[in-house]
Amino acid sequence: MIRIRKSEDRGRGEHGWLSARHTFSFADYRDPAHVRFRSMRVMNEDRVAPGFGFDPHPHSDMEIITYMVSGALRHGDRIGAGHTAILRPGEVQRISAGTGIVHSEHNASDAAPAHLLQVWIFPDRKGHTPRYDQRPFAESERRDALRLVASPDGAEGSLAIHQDARVYASLPSAGSTLSHALAPGRGAWVQVVRGAVSVNGHALAPGDGAAVEDEAEVRIDAAQDSELLLFDLA
Secondary structure (H helix, E strand, C coil): CEEEECHHHCEEEECCCEEEEECCCECCECCCCCCCECCEEEEEEEEECCCCEEEEEEECCCEEEEEEEECCEEEEECCCCCEEEEECCCEEEEEECCCCEEEEEEECCCCCCEEEEEEEECCCCCCCCCEEEEEECCHHHHECCCEEEEECCCHHHCEECCCCEEEEEEECCCCCEEEEECCCCCEEEEEEEECCEEECCEEECCCCEEEEECCCEEEEEECCCCEEEEEEEC
């Protein structure tokens, strides 16, 4: 079974400095038909104007994954001794908010917009110790492949998260095909960042998402050079 979430049907948040698209209910956007998919609670696509961003704000009991598409994002937090870092394209950031964190996110450029996807995944339990990490994943590792970037055990150099979920990043070339086996009882979400692909025969454009359940395989055929994330969820 494939359910398509079209880009134009997502919630919108236009705040001048921030243009946001919400796949699931978030902030002032409420849609009872689109609240979550399995353990995934948030799938936001944000474009942040130069010099602007999110001032310090709290989170708790959530696994937060940020995937940078273009531009640069300056991160700051108060986890332990605190961290300050710049997130750039091809890099993935993981924050386990656990018992509570305060962090900020600002466009690191005064000239170029920042484009990112931020995903929130429910943890396997409440009360984890907060932690932070980010890691680059080379374009060559994502080209025409599903590169594991987050997993419960940090396999293959991926970022470890507190949930039975595996996140893959990919840059499929036009004409290429990717296949991901889906174990019984699991579901997948495919989120297209750019390009044009089909998922099990269903055409997807930039910003579109596809929920895949009760299928043995997720087959992705790229009609154009594309960029996407795939989530394998319990």
